[in-house]
Amino acid sequence: MKGIEGKTALVTGAANGIGAAIARRLYTEGAKLILVDWNQEQLAQTAQQFDVQRVMTLKVDVSDPQQVETMVAEGVNRFGQLDILVNNAGVHIPGSVLETSVEDWKKISGVDIDGVVYCSKFALPELLKTKGCIVNTASVSGLGGDWGAAFYCAAKGAVVNLTRAMALDHGEAGVRINAVCPSLVKTNMTNGWPQEVRDKFNERIALGRAAEPEEVASVVTFLVSDDASFLTGVNLPVDGGATTSDGQPKIV
Template structure:
């Protein structure tokens, strides 16, 4: 039936974007999937579209850490097992540290980091019994600095290293990995992907020349959650179209078009 037959998975923020694509991928490969999201209408729509008794919903406010803990406890009891936790729920943020206030900083940290901690802490005893796995959704913003993404970058950097720490602490029974997507065409990113000027800027730095589809990120999440990744833990899988492969230096080939200019450039570099 698929790699996830007889497995129970929780996907937070599972009603849209990368979360929805992950729900669809895990479900298509046989998993019983619980879609945890704050938007009941979106959850109901997705369950109706999946159309099987292996798709379930749970309304969860990731700002309420007690509710996050109770959600994992209740679902593990309801299904009698838990095999996969995908910590996908998150929020973006734009602003320098001098632009954002403490309330906004705490909101970003609560949803993007604290909820990952709470869901993982509650799930790990159940995952230990099932030799299960956690996949966290981080971002390339957590690997490098970006203009005016102070809170978001800090939060996603925390997720990456929390992933490594949990992988070390809970091996060999529980595998813990994360993915770091680059620009992805989700509803939350429409302000970027729908802006021609911004996308022209991205065109200079994404080697594959486009945003990722949510399903492409979900494929990486499914891989890390599957038996195909049985010897992988503590890993950050970058899914960014080659964006972070580039050093950021100018494209000399484009700037110095023509053989003679390239020869001059090579000579200058060797000096």
């Protein structure tokens, strides 16, 4: 895709799943990578796929603003600039408000929304210099509610509207900010779900299957490319048609 080669991309939650797929795709398109995760061992394994001249890894807890500020500074010091930020780090703890704890909320909100705020806040001064872009990994759970995922839905809903607000604030300065909203994706976590749970998801997805991480990565890559130069403030469902339904059951 146009306009990615030679640029520097920072990807959080890059150790596995969607984040690792995004890293691979951006690397293939010619980007230099700052890969971030709190799982240093898995992150190192992912980074082995890449030329050491074009990648650096950092163990970072994105819920800690001091760590995030240092992360951005170290990345810019290594590669000289920052062009792309992908806020992909996320956690999910199921349960209703009554079933989950205050500590569960702090963990989910700390990573899923505070982390997006902190990474964006400290990256934006650099992105303004390069007229760069941000892509947030939100979720269809931020576009509508789910049973048994109150805290996750709240955090992802915040990411959805934060994406819109930041796009308004920084568009005239040349920084584009969008989000992808996946439904079920084949990752280490979801592959361990009982088959009957995955079957229920597939019944609600028009394409009848979960996404591969690479399919989400392709959309992220499009959004950070020059091919998407007039897209900003978009929360794009990457959901196989799950959100096309009005919620009524399939009867035929």
